[in-house]
Structures are given as C-alpha cells and as structure tokens.
Amino acid sequence: MGETYVDGDIESDDLTAVLRVLARNLGVSTAVDGGVSSIARWRDILWHCLRSNTIIGSRRNIAAHYDLSNEFFATFLDPTMTYSCGVFEQPDATMQQASLSKYARICQKLRLHPSDRVLEIGSGWGGFARYAALNVGCHVTSTTISQNQFEYSRRSLEDAGVGDRVTLLQRDYRQLEGRFDKLVSIEMIEAVGERYLPIFFNKCCELLRPDGAMLLQAITIPDHRYDHYRRSVDFIQKHVFPGGFLPCSAAIGDCLRRQTDFRMFSWEEIGPHYAKTLRRWRQAFRQNVSDVRALGFDDRFVRLWEYYLRYCEAGFAERQIGAAQLVLTKPASRLPDFIQSPLQTYPARSAV
Template sequence: MRDALARAGVGAVLGRVGQGRIDVIEGARERSYGPSDAELRATVTINDPAAWRDPLHGSVGLGEGYVDGRWETDDLVALIQIAARELREMDGIRGAVARPRAIWHRLRGLVPENTRPGARRNISAHYDLGNDLFASFLDERMMYSCAYFPDAAASLELAQLAKLDRICDRLRLGPENHLLEIGTGWGGLAIHAARRSGCRVTTTTISREQFELARQRVRDAGLTDQVTVLLQDYRDLEGRFDRLVSIEMIEAVGWQYFDDYFRRCDELLSDDGLMLLQAITIDDSIYEIEKGAKSFANTHVFPGGCLPSQGLITGCLERVTSMKQVWVDDITAHYPPTLAAWRGRFFDAWERLRERGYDERFRRLWDFYLSSSEAGFRERRIGDVQALFAKPGAR
C-alpha cells in the first residue's frame, strides 16, 4: 500500500517534468515523462517497488535506493541533471520546506559536526578508505580537486599540472617564501611548489593515511629539507607564513566553523602575505536552504561537510580578517571533465579494487557520488572558484 501511494505521488511529480525525458520501466510496464524530443534523457529501471519511496527522502533516499540496488539507470549523470533543472524551478518552494527541516536536522544532530575529535572522525571516514583506492583514479600527483584544462584535449595529468602552476604563479612563489598549506592531500601541491619555486612548505592534514603517504612521497622526492608534513588540525597550527594555500579543504570545515577557519588563516599569515583559496561553492540563494541539512553527500560521502557560498566567504573576510579579495576566477567548467575522468578511471580499476575487498555496494555509492557531483557542476547547482586574498601589506 505504501509503495502504491508513493508510486502515485512520485508519478504525479514526474508528470510535470519539462526539462528532460525520463522513461521508467517496472516489470512489463513502461511509463514516460517529459518531452519526447528532450536533449537530456535517461531510462530508469525499478528493481523493487520500495524504490518509489526513495525520492520522498530527498538526496539521501535517492542515493541509498541506488546504492542498495532498488533502481538502475542507463545514464545517472543525465538523470540527475534533469532533477537539478527541475529543482531550479522549485527553489522557492523548497526553501519554505527546507529551512525548518534543516533546523530540525541540526537540532537532532543528524549531520556530523567538525569539533576537533569530530573532524578527525569525519575526515577519516572518507580519506582513510585506502590510498590504493584514490591512486586508482587520480592523476600521478594524486590531486583530489578540480583540474584546469588548458584545452579540451588535455589529459587529466596535464590539467592537474596546469592547475598547480596556476596556483604557484598567482601566489608569486619564490625561494624566499614559506608556504603554509591547509589540507595536504597526498602531498602533490607541496612537492610541486617546492620543486618549482624553491620555497619552503609546511603542510598539514588530519588524515592518517594521507599523512603517512605524503611524508613518504616527500622523502622519495628528496625534499625533506624543504617540505614539512604535519598531522595537525588547522586550529592548532602555530607560526607565521607569508603565503597560504588551501585547495578544496574548506568544504570539510563545517558551517559552524567558517569564521574560525578564516580567522585562523588571517592569524597565520604575515602582514604582507597572500592566501589562495580553491573552493567548491553553492549559490548564495540556496546556501541557507542547504546549510546544515542532511544530504547524501554530508552523511554518506563527506560526513560533516558544508559548501560555502561566495557571499559567505566575502562576509567572513570582512567580519574576521584583515584580508581583501584581489582576484577571483570561476573554474566550474573544468570540474565536469575532471569528474568524468575520475569516474572512468574508477570503473577501469574496479576489478582490481574488488579484489582488494571493496564490494558492489561501495562501487554503487561511488558511482552515485561521482555522477551526482558531475551533474551538479554541469548544471551549476554547485561551482568551483579560485580566489586570491591579500593582507594590508601585500604588494
């Protein structure tokens, strides 16, 4: 009975789809929704009638239904793009519903918080899944952030190198500089910056797996005199640095701690310092809707995560720092090809990963994560920016 009611309710919503074509197959029955000549189209196969109840629980329900095999699709990216376009038409209605829901989620503690112990647990839940996993789909430097494609034919390796060169150039790095990196990853930027510019680098992470491999890679590169890798929360760092970089780490800070993050960056940066931030962002108009609300991403992929908006970043700079934004570039268009490359490599490596103990449910979870992220960037529900901030004495 519940499945039948859910089928009727979801079917009524699908009947209003105008931004794409969705064909739904359930047993011997096929239903079609949306214009037949739509540019975006996807076929959904229902394996379990309970799948009709999944959309009633938002992205968490949809993602869990896919991970558990209750439904399939021939094009997950296109399907989520259609959903993103439909949601854009409904943002006003969603806001009225989502704001009280988000408050309820926060009061019940459904979204993990990033206290110091909480941040270590949350980071470990994703980044300590195994270095072999990440090496299987990332480039040779293991950069787990948006690349920068100088042209459409560029490889992932070349695009990640172009991103790193771009960052070093914007920071005007030279042998006289001491660069602080908040969010080591696996040491790719730290090693590249030290080699390319001759600068000193102090880099920190709270992922044990990242810390161990980054230290090994620094040793293998012969850069132990230039690069120091720390296993330390950014809130506990000491010292002063004339350059600071943080590449897609801010998304793990948590909405409650954005002020603390920018305040600490400001304190760690010398009076003539520069900071480069690369951040995945959400539109200002839906930041309050999504902030602190339970989602598939912040419960199953990046526990405790929250995307800032550009307005939020500007507000933090003005409120708690002496820094001014002196340059910003929207690099959102470079994320879909980055994610498509990661997803392709992940599936190419799947048999090897399966032999190492990753199961089918894990494969489907990562398929949903990578595909939904790509769709979100394609439809600009989420974006990616690089921004340069300067202290008052910077020249």
C-alpha cells in the same frame, strides 16, 4: 533517489543525464523532497549536527572518507594523487596535466618565490607541496589530519627528493602557529563546517605576515540556494562526506569582512573544469572497478561511489555548485596586478 540507486532498486543507461535534468529543475525537486518525510529530514539534520567539526570531530569525519585506503583512491586519481579540481588548459589534456596546471596557476597567482615560506592547510596526498618544492624551490609547511594521507605524503616527498623543503604536520588548522609569507588551502574549507568558518578565516589571517597573501580553492553553493542548503542535509553529507559543508560567496565575504583584514584580490570561477575532472575520475573508477572490489569493497560501495561521482559531475555541469580560486591579500601585500604583470611560468617538472 540516491539511496534507491545505491540499494540497487533502480538502474539507468545514463545516470549522469538523469541527474543533470534533476539539477536543472532543482527548485521543483527541492520542493518535492521537502514534503516526503519531515521525520526523516529532522533525523538527518540531527545526525549531521552530531558530526560537528570540533577538533576531535574533524579527525573522525576526515578519517571516514580520506582513510578508506590510499590504494582505493589510487584506482581513479592521476599519478599525482590529486583529489581536487584540475584546470584543463587544452581540451585533450590528461588528468595529470590538468592537476599540474592547477598547481602552476596557484604558484603563479601567488607569485611564489624560492625565498617564500608557504603554509598549506590540507595536504591531500602531497601534490601541491611536491610541485611547489620541485618547481619553485620554496619551503612548504603542510598539514593534514588524515593518517593515511600523512603517511603517503611523507614517503612520496622523500622519494621526490624534497623532504628537506617540506615540513609535514599532523595538526588541526586551529592548532597551527607561526607566520608565513603565503598560504594555500585547496578544497579543505568544505571540511570546516558553517559554525567554524569565521574561526578558519581568522586563523588564516593570523598565520600570515602583514604583506602576505593566500590562495583558497573552494567548492561553493550559489548564494540564492544557501539558506535552504544550510538547513538541510544532502546525499553527500549523509553518505560520503560527514561534516561536509559548502560555503557561498556571500558567506565567505561576510567572514572576510567581520573576522579579517583580507582584501579580495581576485576570484576565478573554475567550476566547468570540475565537471570534466569528475568525468575523468568516474571513467577511471569504472575502468578499475575490479581493483576496487579486490580491495574488499562490495557492490553497494561501488554503486555509492558511482552515484557520488555522477551526482557531483551533474551539479557542476548544471552550475548548481561551483568551484573557485580566490586570492586574498593582507593590507601590506603588493602582489602585482595580473594584467599589468604577466603570470610567471614554471618548468612543471614531474610532481609524481
């Protein structure tokens, strides 16, 4: 259906509603899809395998999505340029407020302190590093393998006056060295790939001090769908995120048990916030579609992104995909219990 819509062969007055119905009946839809064309299915699987997230392959895959242009992403992201699930503390919160609330919760959960040395794997456009440096005063080392994100983040960190508190790297997570007090990775794990999940968690564990802690924000697939998902290639993997892969909670737990000495300290599901985040992005994208076209993107590209944003919104709304914030602690960590030790608040100065 996605390719048919992108090609302009079908229209819908409420595409999100249609996709929600399909998501609600996913078992039937999957069975129908599975019999359409085994040749096409194996062709897609072969293509996906060729997009493996090796160190070289990861750079190519990331560039295919994140390096479309910073100006393009600015047409629908909020002023913090945050491209991950927000947390809406109030129903009428703006997208920018939801992004800042998410960053605040991360700092709170890790009990970040000015003396902490923090590693961020997956800089995005620098939103978290700016927020933590401004509001906590800690030192952040942040890495991205996107050229566009690196250049944008470098400028924005200098403009925010925190260039001396943030070290920005262009380095694959597998090539990182050092020891840190805290580690943050916000929706970067989806670019790791199933084959490299054990390596990712092992590396994160290795980069933390014995009393360290990590916050991982991840998009997840339900456990009961995982086996089918890992043996197929969906619309997002084929057309939007080459090399993308969503882990399930069981796969994450298995990696933690086999590859690390991490303890699962907490798991908070924030998936419902993602449906709202995607709806806000879609509305901004539609409102600024003339700017998208002015950047040189054609009608097919516009339809692809409209479908992608609606497809994901429907998936989160119907709980067919989830999002979670996990706090993982090392054996010597003494992170206080959230209930007995209330979360610290931060002044939330502008991270723009």
